[in-house]
Amino acid sequence: MANHDKGARTASETNQPNENADWGIPDWRDDTSYGKTDGWSDNRWRWEFFRRRKDLRCFFDRWAESSLKFKTNESFTPRDAGFLAFGKEGAEGDAIRRFDYAGVPNPRIGAQPAFAIMPFSQLTSKKRYYDPDRREPSARGVLEVVGKRTAKEYHLLLEPHEMAIKFDLNVPIAPQLKDARDMLRRKQKTMHGKYLQTRQHHSKWLLYLRVLDARAQDVVWREIAEIMPSTTRSSQQSARDVWKQARRLSDTL
Numbered sequence: 001m002a003n004h005d006k007g008a009r010t011a012s013e014t015n016q017p018n019e020n021a022d023w024g025i026p027d028w029r030d031d032t033s034y035g036k037t038d039g040w041s042d043n044r045w046r047w048e049f050f051r052r053r054k055d056l057r058c059f060f061d062r063w064a065e066s067s068l069k070f071k072t073n074e075s076f077t078p079r080d081a082g083f084l085a086f087g088k089e090g091a092e093g094d095a096i097r098r099f100d101y102a103g104v105p106n107p108r109i110g111a112q113p114a115f116a117i118m119p120f121s122q123l124t125s126k127k128r129y130y131d132p133d134r135r136e137p138s139a140r141g142v143l144e145v146v147g148k149r150t151a152k153e154y155h156l157l158l159e160p161h162e163m164a165i166k167f168d169l170n171v172p173i174a175p176q177l178k179d180a181r182d183m184l185r186r187k188q189k190t191m192h193g194k195y196l197q198t199r200q201h202h203s204k205w206l207l208y209l210r211v212l213d214a215r216a217q218d219v220v221w222r223e224i225a226e227i228m229p230s231t232t233r234s235s236q237q238s239a240r241d242v243w244k245q246a247r248r249l250s251d252t253l
Helices: 042-050 054-063 094-099 173-192 202-216 221-227 236-252
Strands: 128-130 155-157
Touching: 042 202, 042 236, 054 094, 202 221, 202 236, 221 236
Parallel strands: none
Antiparallel strands: 128 155
């Protein structure tokens, strides 16, 4: 059986300040050092996992200086929250393809402004339509027809996993919402065989970050096991399992 603790160190053997501190990472031994995580948004949680990824850190350091010329960064330096690194010039969407960010913020800073850590997929509406009042052949935006005096035709462009529902503002809203919810549930169960649930389990995510941060310092499993919650068996294998789950989450959020 492989010795996964080979070359690892106990917390007392780690030399502070360490590489984690260089990246603005809190002390894994103290959960309060992470701040008020119960107030973090889903995007903040995503960012905390992503900013610990080596590929994202390398991306920012590689392209930060060359991204100073972009208008988006005219009020920022690479050391500031809100600064974005966009990648190789001419490689449009480099950060989008790799990380689903329009640009990559400084991974040394956890508390980024909301716009900087919003995934690109959230910056563009998922409702796509042809609007005859606009010149563009295709536009993105929320379909808004309140106040229209006459009927207007809209050609919706829907992905295979999307559906559109029309509401009538001249009749009560509550029964329409109930009917729409029932219809969505039926369609979702038909497509997936079940009703999908929100996958976020923030109660575990602080532990995941702490375990990732401990292993980034090569702390041994037996010491990491000491921070396992009372509901979890405090064993080295449990610590390894949590670390694997945390790594998996970092790649899929």
